[in-house]
Amino acid sequence: MTDYRTLLVDERDDRVVVTLHRPDKRNAIDAEMVDELHAVCDKLTREPKLLLLTGGTDGIFAAGVDIAQLRDRDRYDALAGINHGIMQHIRSLPMPSVAAVDGPALGGGAELCYACDVRICTDRSFFGQPEVRLGIVAGAGALYRLPQLVGESLAKELLYTGRRLTAADALAVRLVSQVVPADELLATAHALLDRMAKVSPLALRLTKLAVDAPADAHPQIEQLAQAVLFEDDEKRRRMTAFLDRS
Known part of the structure; x- marks a missing residue:
């Protein structure tokens, strides 16, 4: 991949590891980082791989959007969905992200x-989500993704007050699937991606596509996905190997 100024990008055979890298700004998301994340996503769309997104293990993931830039944006910038666009780009990648x-x-x-x-x-x-304290709304997906992840009542409380969730809180409400010591974070993430990398790539892609589809697209999308996979040589190979072990 190309050189980046706000990201560290490590491309591997089955995954891409992206580390946010604006240490002097606590990894605050600025326009340049948004553009560079889009560039990574463009390549992952053309050449699908798993994505690991991290801020490293130095005690900071991302302290939000760069407030200096955000303060100067106007209504037209808001309507352009600068930050929302990159969140949606990541969400719509063909392969899973961690x-x-x-x-x-x-x-x-x-x-x-x-x-x-x-x-x-x-x-x-x-x-x-401290946005209301700054006189704005959480405009890059939290208003609808957070209720889906933690439930409407808790999401509203967090969005209305800016209250923070600790790691223990986040695990309790299943916002995160695991809490680990800092020195085990990346190894745990890679182990999770290793398990994904062992499954059928096409089945993984179609599972993600089906899970993320609108509710009114089910069950038809599952049936179509299964129809495609039933004709895939990988399905026959894997099932034959399973039966041979039995």
Whole structure:
């Protein structure tokens, strides 16, 4: 992949590891980072691989959107959906994404996590949407993704007050699937991706497509996905191997 200024990008055979890298700004999401994340997503759309998104293990995931830039944006910038667009791009990737969070994930940083398919974090992580305290709304997906993830009542409380969830809170409400020590975060994330990498790539893609489809598209989309997979040589190979082991 090309050179980046706000990201560290490690492309591997079956996955791409993207580390947010604006340490002097606590990984705040600015326009340049948005553009670079789009560039990564463009390639992952053309050449599907798993995605690991992290801020590393130095105690900061992303402290939100760069407030200096956000303060100067106007109504036309809001309507352009600058930050919402990258969250949707990540969400719509053909292969699954995992967010590995160490430290704060606030505002747009939290919304970046919500856009990923699976979230794990360290015991010093916390999540929050402080936008109302700054006179705006959470405009990059939290208003509808957070209720889906933690339930409407809790999501409304968090969005209305800016209250933060600790790692323990996040695990209790299943916002994250695991809480691990900081020195185990990336190894745990890679182990999770290793398990995904062992399954049928086409079955994985179609499972993600079906899970993310609108409710009124079910069950037809599952039937279509299954019809495609029933004709796939990988299905016959895997089932034959299973039967031969029995």
